[in-house]
Amino acid sequence: SAAPARPPFPEFPRDFLWGVSTSAHQIEGAADERGASVWDAFTAVPGNVKDGSTAAVACDHYHRYREDVALVRDLGVDAYRFSVSWPRVLPTGAGAVNPAGLDFYDRLVDELCAAGVRPVPTLFHWDTPLVVQQAGGWLNRRTAEKFAEYAAVVAARIGDRVTKWITLNEPAEHTLLGHALGQHAPGERLLFDALPAAHHQLLAHGLAVRALRAAGARDIGIANSHGPTWPASGAEDDTAAADFYDLLLNRLFADPLLLGAYPEGIGELMPSRDLAADLKVISEPLDWYGINFYQPTKVGAPLPEGTAAEFAGVTLPPELPFSPRPIDGYPVTAFGWPVVPDALPELLAVFRDRYGDRLPPLVITENGCSYDGLDDQDRIAYLDGHLRALHGALESGADVRGYFVWSLIDNFEWAEGYRQRFGLVHVDHATQVRTPKASYHWLRETLRARRP
Numbered sequence: 001s002a003a004p005a006r007p008p009f010p011e012f013p014r015d016f017l018w019g020v021s022t023s024a025h026q027i028e029g030a031a032d033e034r035g036a037s038v039w040d041a042f043t044a045v046p047g048n049v050k051d052g053s054t055a056a057v058a059c060d061h062y063h064r065y066r067e068d069v070a071l072v073r074d075l076g077v078d079a080y081r082f083s084v085s086w087p088r089v090l091p092t093g094a095g096a097v098n099p100a101g102l103d104f105y106d107r108l109v110d111e112l113c114a115a116g117v118r119p120v121p122t123l124f125h126w127d128t129p130l131v132v133q134q135a136g137g138w139l140n141r142r143t144a145e146k147f148a149e150y151a152a153v154v155a156a157r158i159g160d161r162v163t164k165w166i167t168l169n170e171p172a173e174h175t176l177l178g179h180a181l182g183q184h185a186p187g188e189r190l191l192f193d194a195l196p197a198a199h200h201q202l203l204a205h206g207l208a209v210r211a212l213r214a215a216g217a218r219d220i221g222i223a224n225s226h227g228p229t230w231p232a233s234g235a236e237d238d239t240a241a242a243d244f245y246d247l248l249l250n251r252l253f254a255d256p257l258l259l260g261a262y263p264e265g266i267g268e269l270m271p272s273r274d275l276a277a278d279l280k281v282i283s284e285p286l287d288w289y290g291i292n293f294y295q296p297t298k299v300g301a302p303l304p305e306g307t308a309a310e311f312a313g314v315t316l317p318p319e320l321p322f323s324p325r326p327i328d329g330y331p332v333t334a335f336g337w338p339v340v341p342d343a344l345p346e347l348l349a350v351f352r353d354r355y356g357d358r359l360p361p362l363v364i365t366e367n368g369c370s371y372d373g374l375d376d377q378d379r380i381a382y383l384d385g386h387l388r389a390l391h392g393a394l395e396s397g398a399d400v401r402g403y404f405v406w407s408l409i410d411n412f413e414w415a416e417g418y419r420q421r422f423g424l425v426h427v428d429h430a431t432q433v434r435t436p437k438a439s440y441h442w443l444r445e446t447l448r449a450r451r452p
């Protein structure tokens with residue numbers, strides 16, 4: 001189909017950082033060449049992944065990283081965000097290193113540097129070593145300390161060439177989907193008893209920031225999932241329910257990092273003998289703050305008895321004090337998520353109001369969508385729409401320094417398996433053949449136009 005005519009693409013600042021994102025478990029494969037993670041155990045249980053697939057091979061990126069780095073280079077972006085697999089570096093989570101695993105990241109970073117692409121590693125994107133999980137995982141405070149030791153091991157090896165770091169990816173989603181609702185690994189359904197997993201991830205983040213800085217690392221951030229919460233109506237029960245949801249998904253993670261305090265009533269629920277000391281670690285000043293943005297969420301009061309509420313494809317337990325509602329009137333992606341570009345500037349404005357001077361420079365560390373097909377005009381429209389909205393936010397003073405598309409290539413989309421495709425590049429999962437989509441060509445031309 002012919003591309004629709006669009007007004008000229010807006011001009012972003014010269015030094016704006018353009019990038020693409022992936023994560024280890026979703027693309028690397030080579031599962032037999034690393035320690036097991038919670039996701040290996042989770043996908044082994046029938047029913048947990050909708051198409052019954054696993055990430056044992058995934059995109060075989062572990063063996064094909066040169067081809068993938070060439071795709072990043074040819075796209076013309078400045079940076080590549082990937083994640084380091086903790087069980088690949090430390091198969092049991094601590095102690096003995098897997099030399100081949102550490103070598104892989106060393107070679108990947110070299111390949112990126114040689115291609116003129118800045119490596120931006122994320123240290124944790126949900127693939128906790130199984131051995132660490134067997135010791136309690138994120139419900140055990142000791143996991144935070146092990147994570148900091150792992151961070152130091154990675155920094156010692158690739159820190160000489162890495163100039164931008166991310167500690168964790170979306171502790172909110174990992175708490176909610178992995179520990180509260182059981183839709184992701186490790187498959188815990190603890191509801192509000194999942195809160196310790198949030199605290200220990202935040203603590204792990206703070207300890208890792210310190211470990212990275214002690215190893216000489218600079219320019220450290222985190223990638224948090226955020227979106228505006230829309231109350232289902234102006235009625236008080238709906239606004240109160242929406243406010244509570246917003247607290248759990250947004251403020252529970254941003255407040256301790258940026259303000260050094262949990263939202264009211266939450267600190268008391270956290271497992272800590274010295275909460276003030278923990279919050280000092282958690283709020284270790286960040287050089288920048290990453291936001292993964294996908295969509296707004298509409299939330300109302302719990303539905304009447306017997307009416308099931310759904311979130312991210314899971315039927316929610318009726319005892320929750322809120323219920324997500326459908327957002328009508330917008331196009332939806334193949335995943336069913338509404339496409340609302342203006343919700344991004346709305347979110348940035350909320351952050352500015354809420355955190356003011358405490359807010360470090362921002363980077364959009366993920367934004368993207370699932371659509372099928374090589375001629376993905378709908379993905380182009382999604383990215384174009386969000387980038388125009390983002391540009392508008394920059395003009396009204398938002399301090400956003402970069403934007404990363406999720407994702408470079410189609411990959412293992414967690415509980416959905418391979419049936420949701422977020423890539424700029426199509427992957428035939430039977431043959432591993434990579435084919436750039438129309439959106440890849442569009443982004444390349446858009447970025448090329450901005451360079452002299």
Ligand code: GBH
Pocket residue numbers: 023169170173225292294295310311312313324336337338366406413422
């Ligand atoms: C990210 O999480 C992950 O970091 C990444 O690994 C993943 O591949 C990517 O997004 C795409 O999923 O409209 O009610 O169904 C995204 C977190 C949680 C955001 C669920 C969208 C949809 C809620 N997402 N949410 S709903």
